[in-house]
Each structure stands twice: as structure tokens, then as C-alpha cells.
Amino acid sequence: MIIAIDGPTASGKGTIAKALAAHFGLPHLDTGLLYRAVGRQVFLNAGNPDDPDAALVATDFPESLLADPALRSEETGALASRVSIHPGVRAALLARQQAFARQPGGAVLDGRDIATVIAPQAEAKLFVTASVTARALRRWAEMQQRGENVTREAIEADLAARDERDRTRTAAPLRQADDAALLDTSALSIEAAIAAAIALVEKQLKA
Numbered sequence: 368m369i370i371a372i373d374g375p376t377a378s379g380k381g382t383i384a385k386a387l388a389a390h391f392g393l394p395h396l397d398t399g400l401l402y403r404a405v406g407r408q409v410f411l412n413a414g415n416p417d418d419p420d421a422a423l424v425a426t427d428f429p430e431s432l433l434a435d436p437a438l439r440s441e442e443t444g445a446l447a448s449r450v451s452i453h454p455g456v457r458a459a460l461l462a463r464q465q466a467f468a469r470q471p472g473g474a475v476l477d478g479r480d481i482a483t484v485i486a487p488q489a490e491a492k493l494f495v496t497a498s499v500t501a502r503a504l505r506r507w508a509e510m511q512q513r514g515e516n517v518t519r520e521a522i523e524a525d526l527a528a529r530d531e532r533d534r535t536r537t538a539a540p541l542r543q544a545d546d547a548a549l550l551d552t553s554a555l556s557i558e559a560a561i562a563a564a565i566a567l568v569e570k571q572l573k574a
């Protein structure tokens with residue numbers, strides 16, 4: 368059983384994917400982390416994230432990099448969004464994601480192109496979204512808690528730029544698969560969003 372979760376940054380898809388994995392007893396892969404590792408490795412190599420060759424070299428990052436807390440930063444998120452437009456980078460990360468999806472027993476994967484490219488055969492597909500204002504507010508609250516000093520306006524502008532890049536790139540753009548269920552979390556608490564996600568997946572599994 369494969370559960371594919373796609374959606375923009377700060378939509379709640381990561382939290383929902385983790386909760387679904389726990390609920391259904393499946394392993395979970397946050398595929399954004401792989402792109403973040405490539406973005407971080409480009410930075411460590413002092414390379415240019417917009418150069419396809421420099422980005423491709425960075426796909427050879429060491430496994431230990433996946434545990435680096437720097438991967439969670441806004442800076443690395445922005446670098447990930449820039450390296451992820453290169454088709455060579457996406458191709459280099461494809462086999463790893465597909466192998467995870469196809470493991471015996473199944474898996475939950477979250478990202479931007481899980482239902483459209485990585486695992487179109489998934490039994491359950493959710494497209495998790497929320498308004499840019501709701502997403503910026505959540506991200507801002509998280510950053511306030513970490514003591515980072517940034518305005519909501521700046522976060523909203525950054526999210527809008529990242530959405531635009533993810534949606535308009537030619538290689539595997541962010542879009543809702545035709546057979547994915549839409550879950551808008553703008554007005555939902557985390558608990559309500561998780562309950563709605565479980566109900567949508569159960570409905571798809573029964574269909």
C-alpha cells in the first residue's frame with residue numbers, strides 16, 4: 368500500500384504524512400529532505416544552485432548530511448527549491464524514492480511529485496494545501512518559537528516565490544494529480560487535518 372502526499376511548503380503535508388504513517392503502520396519518507404540535502408551540499412561545495420552541473424554533483428551528498436539540522440532552515444529550503452528545477456537532479460533522486468515506495472508492505476511519501484511522477488500507482492493520493500496567508504502564519508509562529516526574527520510579510524513573499532517556482536518549472540511541476548483528493552487545511556487544527564486525511568485515505572482504499 369502506497370500513500371502519496373503532495374502539496375506546497377507549510378501546507379501541513381509533512382505532519383499529515385507522519386500521522387498517516389503512524390496510523391497505518393508504514394515507513395515514511397520526507398522527499399523534501401533529499402532536495403534540501405542537495406541544496407545544502409551545493410552550498411558546502413561553494414557551488415551555484417542555478418548551475419545544473421554544480422547541482423548534479425551535489426546529489427552525491429553523504430548520508431550523514433540527512434541528519435544535519437541546517438537542512439530545516441529557510442535558507443536551505445530556498446536552495447532546495449532552486450536545485451529541484453534541474454531535470455538531472457530530479458532524475459538522480461528518482462530511483463531512491465521509487466525503491467522506498469516499492470518496499471514490501473508499502474510506504475508513505477510526501478513531496479511535490481509523488482502522485483504524478485514517483486508513484487502514480489499509489490492506492491491513496493492526497494493533495495494537501497492551504498492559503499498562502501495561513502501557511503505564512505504557521506511558518507512565522509514556528510520561527511518565533513525558535514527565536515528567529517523575521518516578519519510575516521517576508522515569509523509570505525518567500526513562500527509565494529517558492530510556490531511559483533515549484534508550480535511553473537518544466538520538470539515535475541507541483542500539481543494535484545487528477546485522482547488525488549484535495550485537503551485544504553487553512554481553517555483546520557492539526558488534529559482536525561489529520562482526522563480528515565485519515566478519512567480521505569480510508570475512503571480511497573475502500574474504493
Ligand code: C5P
Nearest residue numbers: 376398399400402447448451478479480
Ligand atoms: O517540502 P520541503 O519544503 O522540504 O521541500 C523543499 C523544496 O524541495 C521544495 O520547495 C521543492 O522545490 C523541492 N521538492 C521537490 N520535489 C519533492 C520534494 C521537494 O521539488 N518531491
